[in-house]
Amino acid sequence: MNERMDQTIPAAHRMGVRVAEARRGFAAATVPLEGNGNHFGVIYAGVQFTVAEILGGVIALTTFDAENYFPLVKNVDIKFVGMASSDLRAEATMDDETIARVAAEAEQNGKADYVLDAVVTDATGKVVATTHGLYQLRAHNT
Numbered sequence: 001m002n003e004r005m006d007q008t009i010p011a012a013h014r015m016g017v018r019v020a021e022a023r024r025g026f027a028a029a030t031v032p033l034e035g036n037g038n039h040f041g042v043i044y045a046g047v048q049f050t051v052a053e054i055l056g057g058v059i060a061l062t063t064f065d066a067e068n069y070f071p072l073v074k075n076v077d078i079k080f081v082g083m084a085s086s087d088l089r090a091e092a093t094m095d096d097e098t099i100a101r102v103a104a105e106a107e108q109n110g111k112a113d114y115v116l117d118a119v120v121t122d123a124t125g126k127v128v129a130t131t132h133g134l135y136q137l138r139a140h141n142t
Contacts, residue, residue: 012050027058028091043084048129052118055092056135069137076133086123092116102137110139
């Protein structure tokens with residue numbers, strides 16, 4: 001995924017966003033402080049958003065059949081809860097019940113919506129942001 005990010009999401013690649021872990025029902029991504037600061041000396045809000053938002057796609061690509069389905073983002077809300085003055089890590093999980101529902105609905109209808117919550121933490125483990133996203137798994141032929 002990291003090798004293709006420069007082609008699939010060039011802006012995230014330039015920020016230094018990297019997929020740290022990706023497996024069925026779990027995704028984590030990181031982004032460095034260096035090059036992503038703002039005039040307050042903390043990581044720019046858009047960078048925090050990006051490192052969390054991409055997890056909806058990463059989870060879809062590692063959990064569902066990527067040959068037949070692709071992920072779309074429909075809506076993401078972010079809550080900034082702390083200053084981000086170090087490298088960041090974002091994590092999200094999808095439980096087995098949701099995975100089964102999304103897979104069945106996508107097979108039946110060619111698409112399925114899913115909600116994903118992510119947590120963004122700094123280098124000390126302190127939460128600096130949370131997101132609540134609505135994504136969609138969609139068949140390539142839909």
